[in-house]
Amino acid sequence: MNNAIIRSEKLTRIYDKGFRTLALQEVDLQIPRGSITCIMGPSGHGKSTLLHLLGGLDRPSSGKVFLDDIELTAITADRLAEIRSRKIGFVFQFFNLLPVLTALENVQVAMMLAGTGKKEQAERATELLKLVGLADKLQAKPNQLSGGQRQRVAIARALANDPEILLMDEPSGNLDSRSEEELLEQIGKVNERGKTVVIVTHSETVAAMAQQIVSIRDGRLVSGGANRAERPGGKSL
Amino acid sequence: MDYFKLTWKNIIRRKSRFFFTLSAIAVGIASLVTLLSLGSGLETEIRKQADVLGANLVVTPRGWCAYEQISVLTGESLPEAIPNTDVEKITAIKGLTAFPYLTQRTALRNQPVPLIGILPTRMKQFKNWRVDRGRYLLDGANVVIGSGIAGQFKLKPGDELRVRGQKFSISGILQEVGNRDDLAIYMNLATAQKLYAVGDKVSFIAVKVDDITRIDQYILEIQAVANVAVSSDKQLLKSVLAIVGSVGSALKLVAAVAILAAFFGIVNTMMTAIYERRREIGILQAIGAKKRTIFSLFLWESACYGLLGGIVGVVAGFVFSYFAAPYIGQNEFTAFLGSEQSVQLFSAGITLKSLVFSVLVSALAGVYPARQACKLSPVEAISYE
Ligand SMILES: Nc1ncnc2c1ncn2[C@@H]1O[C@H](COP(=O)(O)OP(=O)(O)OP(=O)(O)O)[C@@H](O)[C@H]1O
Numbered sequence: 001m002n003n004a005i006i007r008s009e010k011l012t013r014i015y016d017k018g019f020r021t022l023a024l025q026e027v028d029l030q031i032p033r034g035s036i037t038c039i040m041g042p043s044g045h046g047k048s049t050l051l052h053l054l055g056g057l058d059r060p061s062s063g064k065v066f067l068d069d070i071e072l073t074a075i076t077a078d079r080l081a082e083i084r085s086r087k088i089g090f091v092f093q094f095f096n097l098l099p100v101l102t103a104l105e106n107v108q109v110a111m112m113l114a115g116t117g118k119k120e121q122a123e124r125a126t127e128l129l130k131l132v133g134l135a136d137k138l139q140a141k142p143n144q145l146s147g148g149q150r151q152r153v154a155i156a157r158a159l160a161n162d163p164e165i166l167l168m169d170e171p172s173g174n175l176d177s178r179s180e181e182e183l184l185e186q187i188g189k190v191n192e193r194g195k196t197v198v199i200v201t202h203s204e205t206v207a208a209m210a211q212q213i214v215s216i217r218d219g220r221l222v223s224g225g226a227n228r229a230e231r232p233g234g235k236s237l
Numbered sequence: 238m239d240y241f242k243l244t245w246k247n248i249i250r251r252k253s254r255f256f257f258t259l260s261a262i263a264v265g266i267a268s269l270v271t272l273l274s275l276g277s278g279l280e281t282e283i284r285k286q287a288d289v290l291g292a293n294l295v296v297t298p299r300g301w302c303a304y305e306q307i308s309v310l311t312g313e314s315l316p317e318a319i320p321n322t323d324v325e326k327i328t329a330i331k332g333l334t335a336f337p338y339l340t341q342r343t344a345l346r347n348q349p350v351p352l353i354g355i356l357p358t359r360m361k362q363f364k365n366w367r368v369d370r371g372r373y374l375l376d377g378a379n380v381v382i383g384s385g386i387a388g389q390f391k392l393k394p395g396d397e398l399r400v401r402g403q404k405f406s407i408s409g410i411l412q413e414v415g416n417r418d419d420l421a422i423y424m425n426l427a428t429a430q431k432l433y434a435v436g437d438k439v440s441f442i443a444v445k446v447d448d449i450t451r452i453d454q455y456i457l458e459i460q461a462v463a464n465v466a467v468s469s470d471k472q473l474l475k476s477v478l479a480i481v482g483s484v485g486s487a488l489k490l491v492a493a494v495a496i497l498a499a500f501f502g503i504v505n506t507m508m509t510a511i512y513e514r515r516r517e518i519g520i521l522q523a524i525g526a527k528k529r530t531i532f533s534l535f536l537w538e539s540a541c542y543g544l545l546g547g548i549v550g551v552v553a554g555f556v557f558s559y560f561a562a563p564y565i566g567q568n569e570f571t572a573f574l575g576s577e578q579s580v581q582l583f584s585a586g587i588t589l590k591s592l593v594f595s596v597l598v599s600a601l602a603g604v605y606p607a608r609q610a611c612k613l614s615p616v617e618a619i620s621y622e
């Protein structure tokens with residue numbers, strides 16, 4: 001086992017819905033264990049697609065994804081669901097929470113699916129929501145929360161089963177700069193606890209904390225696996 | 238958080254849709270319960286009456302309609318149409334015993350009571366009657382009565398009663414047998430024939446055969462000596478049940494249509510719910526729900542409709558059959574259902590059957606939608622607004 005926790009080989013994804021879209025083309029990528037990696041690129045160029053494939057949420061048209069030594073692209077849907085449940089936390093771009101459930105319950109659901117007992121669910125969910133600064137919003141429904149608060153509930157949920165990897169798709173998309181700073185602080189904390197974080201973002205501020213920047217253009221890696229030092233204008237940590 | 242709580246929260250999120258879908262299944266189950274409780278009441282009643290008769294064959298005049306055949310079982314008064322000569326000819330046939338009945342009506346304190354003319358000794362043997370009080374004497378001045386009549390009108394041996402203006406003394410009271418035989422006055426056949434001026438005719442003849450395997454043979458023999466219709470008790474029961482069944486089939490149709498409508502109502506509700514929640518399904522899959530988890534989540538949801546609608550429907554059904562029973566009882570085929578005890582007001586069996594059926598139908602209605610739900614790809618569900 002090398003230092004990469006996630007590794008992709010010639011990852012290609014073609015959407016075929018009436019017309020073919022080549023969303024991702026032969027992407028070779030390595031995500032170092034314990035790192036923060038940012039995926040950047042123009043809108044519609046395949047960032048979300050890549051993230052979903054890395055997290056075993058979608059299957060590629062061709063190519064492989066490895067998580068540790070497990071070939072995600074070769075296992076059954078059920079195994080994949082198990083891995084998503086235990087090893088990976090997702091924060092999505094648009095829609096994250098179940099609207100009928102409170103913030104607390106939204107976090108608990110992830111643990112319920114992993115088979116955690118009710119008592120532990122409640123304790124841990126409360127703790128996680130405190131961690132993301134929502135101690136006073138445990139019983140709020142998603143429609144009673146701001147965009148940023150919802151995003152934080154999603155982060156709490158992503159951490160619910162203590163995954164090794166956190167995958168986030170534009171987590172700061174709708175946030176003002178102050179909320180974004182708070183968010184980055186959370187992400188920093190999570191990363192300090194040894195988690196691998198992959199973030200799709202347009203934000204330079206977010207990118208500034210990454211050890212690795214992956215740029216995508218038209219479904220291809222521009223600076224594949226390049227570390228941030230190679231990126232013009234990048235600041236060192 | 239557990240799966241039940243999640244299902245419940247999803248069910249009640251759209252209150253009016255929840256209410257209407259529930260109503261649909263409740264109406265279906267209510268009509269089923271009504272059907273079952275009225276129907277089983279009818280059938281047990283008829284079977285009980287057939288047992289009371291205790292005969293292998295029933296000889297009736299030719300051309301009797303089914304209603305009159307039912308009356309043989311129910312003890313209604315009947316036209317008298319078989320002459321004594323036929324009775325004798327049938328009695329003369331070897332291997333069978335004939336019990337002629339003349340069923341009439343009289344009144345005790347202005348209430349109608351069946352009066353049955355019989356051959357005293359033969360009938361006592363046939364029915365295995367025992368005398369509770371007094372003695373068993375039926376002649377021109379004496380009658381015996383069933384225990385039910387004795388209790389209802391507070392009669393005892395030695396009391397007098399009037400039939401068509403003539404005084405009779407009650408010689409004895411029969412031991413309770415627990416069926417309709419308890420509820421009649423028994424008179425010597427010849428006396429009754431004179432009293433009711435029916436000449437030498439009887440209403441019908443019950444026949445007991447020695448050798449049950451030769452029953453078809455007997456039917457032919459009886460028809461050879463007398464111009465009568467002969468049916469076996471089984472045939473009689475069957476034809477009566479068929480008639481009652483035809484009354485029930487109207488109800489059955491209502492129940493079937495209602496349940497079918499409820500079935501599609503649930504399918505529709507679930508399809509709508511799944512369309513509305515396709516993103517949430519994606520989220521659940523993304524955070525670790527397996528396909529079979531999604532499937533069972535939706536299947537439980539629709540089964541829940543069945544359970545709740547079933548409970549409401551069962552209650553409504555019993556309440557409805559309680560109020561409907563007297564009206565249905567007025568139908569001439571079911572006239573003898575007038576007595577309340579024949580309609581089951583509550584039955585654990587019917588409740589259980591209906592609830593299980595309701596849950597099964599609803600779960601079945603959820604299968605297709607639930608399959609659609611677990612076929613959704615998580616990515617597509619989440620990716621777009
Ligand atoms: N489910 C899908 N069906 C069909 N085409 C899709 C689907 N998802 C993405 N695409 C197409 O694939 C390409 C890449 O999409 P993707 O969502 O990965 O872009 P993105 O880089 O995440 O964009 P954005 O920054 O706007 O989120 C786009 O052209 C998009 O239209």
Ligand SMILES: [Mg+2]
Nearest residue numbers: 047048049093
């Ligand atoms: Mg995207």
